[in-house]
Amino acid sequence: MIFGKRIRLRAIERSDLPFFVNWLNDPQVREGLSIFLPLSNYGEERWFEMTMQTPAEEHPLIIEVKKDNQWIAIGDISLRNLDWRNRSAELGILIGEKCYWDQGYGTEALNLFLLHCFETLNLRRIFLQVFEDNPRAIHVYQKCGFVQEGILREAVYYKGKYLNVIVMAILKADWKLRGDVLF
Numbered sequence: 001m002i003f004g005k006r007i008r009l010r011a012i013e014r015s016d017l018p019f020f021v022n023w024l025n026d027p028q029v030r031e032g033l034s035i036f037l038p039l040s041n042y043g044e045e046r047w048f049e050m051t052m053q054t055p056a057e058e059h060p061l062i063i064e065v066k067k068d069n070q071w072i073a074i075g076d077i078s079l080r081n082l083d084w085r086n087r088s089a090e091l092g093i094l095i096g097e098k099c100y101w102d103q104g105y106g107t108e109a110l111n112l113f114l115l116h117c118f119e120t121l122n123l124r125r126i127f128l129q130v131f132e133d134n135p136r137a138i139h140v141y142q143k144c145g146f147v148q149e150g151i152l153r154e155a156v157y158y159k160g161k162y163l164n165v166i167v168m169a170i171l172k173a174d175w176k177l178r179g180d181v182l183f
């Protein structure tokens with residue numbers, strides 16, 4: 001497990017799948033995600049089986065917070081498109097329990113996960129894609145040191161219109177400069 005100040009990141013278990021079904025069927029939660037069909041338990045089971053075939057570094061980590069002396073799962077954070085030669089990977093984050101939004105947990109999870117990416121996995125570049133109409137996520141990414149690298153124009157069709165997708169990234173060197181501010 002990876003422990004932060006108020007959260008911990010732990011390996012995903014099959015028993016977490018009902019959380020994902022709830023989180024990802026919540027229209028407000030999935031607004032910033034490329035998921036547009038209702039999700040079933042079976043679909044999540046299949047996703048889990050496929051995900052477990054990927055390298056262990058790409059397995060999602062569950063974000064948990066401590067409440068009344070118990071750890072509660074509120075979301076997940078993960079890498080995909082790991083490229084060891086270029087030491088780069090794409091990041092995704094979800095706080096699925098929306099009653100925990102805007103309390104700093106997303107920021108804390110991201111900072112803790114970046115430490116894992118740069119110091120444990122020895123990656124060099126972490127990038128992500130975010131819809132232009134997701135100001136909360138964009139704000140959190142900027143707060144954690146991600147900078148905009150480009151725009152994929154009208155790359156996503158959502159609720160009857162095309163949205164730009166913003167590509168953001170952080171390099172290990174940029175992250176190091178931020179240093180002890182974070183921990």
Ligand SMILES: CC(C)(COP(=O)(O)OP(=O)(O)OC[C@H]1O[C@@H](n2cnc3c(N)ncnc32)[C@H](O)[C@@H]1OP(=O)(O)O)[C@@H](O)C(=O)NCCC(=O)NCCS
Pocket residue numbers: 028029030031032033075093094095096100101102103104105106107108129130131134135136137139140143
């Ligand atoms: C995006 C997400 C990970 C952020 O997690 P979180 O725990 O709510 O984030 P935090 O509480 O750490 O920070 C939220 C920040 O956004 C700010 N914010 C909230 N709504 C905002 C808005 N409409 N515009 C700009 N900033 C906003 C908050 O004030 C806070 O900033 P501050 O700490 O400087 O005051 C989470 O909301 C989420 O999972 N959303 C659904 C899935 C998603 O969109 N994932 C990202 C896909 S790219």
